[in-house]
Amino acid sequence: MREPAVSTDDSFASTASGVGATTWTTGRIITKDFPAPHLVRLRMHVEDRQRHWPGQHYLIRLRAPDDYTAQRSYSVASDDSDPLVEFLVERLPGGEVSEFLADVAEVGDVLELRGPIGRWFRWDTYTPALCLVGGTGVVPAVSMTRAARHHGRADLLRVVAVARTPDDLPYAEELAQAGASIVHTRESSTARPPGALTAAELAPLLEGVELAYVCGSARFAGFAEDLLVESGLDPEAIRVERFGVTG
Template sequence: MERLTPDPAAALAPKAPGRWQIGTVTAIAQETPTVKSFRIELPIWMPHLPGQHYDVRLTAPDGYQAQRSYSIASTPLEEGAIELTIDRLDDGEVSPYFHDVVEVGDKIEVRGPFAAYFVWTGEQPVLLLGGGSGVVPLMAMLRHKRRVAPGLPMRLLYSVRNANDVIYARELATGDETTITYTRVAPPGWEGHRGRLDAAMVAAAGIAADTGHAYACGSNGFVETAARLLLDAGFAAERIKTERYGPTG
């Protein structure tokens, strides 16, 4: 996952443990046909900031190692554990192992939390823009907001190809913060937005550009479009934080 230059103003992020530790998988949830969430209990736990990530490392019997970074989906209020939501990439080295091999009770080598730029530290109002699995760090922000400040203005605009690609579908349906747009095939009877994220969706979110903060996460193309829409809507550049994910997994 490509991460941008840290913002000095985000120095509130806690320092991560410097060494690897062995966590235990205690729950696995199938989010979509290609996405699973893994709850991992940690012997050395520290509260993260919504938007941070953990590194995961796999070691083969011959000593070969593969390492990837995955955003944390859980709120930092879930003491002792983290949730990592992982999209299966067929040509990846780590994500297929999680999807095809990892079971409850397995041990996983992790290190974190990391990142100080793409984090939410309580700013408001907030507009979240997610494309595909880019919704994962945004979900940590939304979950934390629901726990600590349910009345805080936060809206999520979520772009997916079809109904099978909606991660956290049941959970997102429980609140009124989320607007979904289907870029390819909408569910039968769908009366909401269709097509790519656009200026009308940003305007309808109701987050004032002159005071709002925005977070956009997804593919490079999605983030470029989202950033342009936010700037056109009047959001100041310093109030926009973006994160891009790449094809490795």
């Protein structure tokens, strides 16, 4: 990876996590809201917080009185300049962590966290990049968009966000205001008619792009990766993060 010649925050490149190991710490829930019935957004104050790159994630661990633990990975939506760390969690039926965070956890509660984690999927904020994300996989793209804006590098990042309907895309308004391309496959609220994203639509957005980040379900990730290659991007330039139900 190249090192930036100039940074708008000269301490960021040398101190952001991902190079060394992270340790478990705690985070206090400062705000909690529900952007949609199946989504909960948590903003947390993290003790001994390490700086993070957009695209990284945290582990959130729950601990029962008998010391039984359960943990899941959640991408960070906030950028590093935010004093709080923001997570968007999809409440999954039978998901012991997501159901707890949505239904039980309250403002003021303290949870165990470890992070930030992830070298492969992080964006360095100066390499020209495209994010192709689907549904709740939009979260890393939100962090990247916020970081690009904070560092004055919005011209280096392009975002394509895909969802079945407008209601299925979190952060849609924020992304649209940042210039993201919004694609609805079933029902559209934009001038673009509903339908799958095509290589012809994607190819112009890849001009000058050096890296592409894909995040979404396994099905979406496979489709997006194939589409990027079909659109002319070198497979070695694609970073993929898949998510799904954890048993």
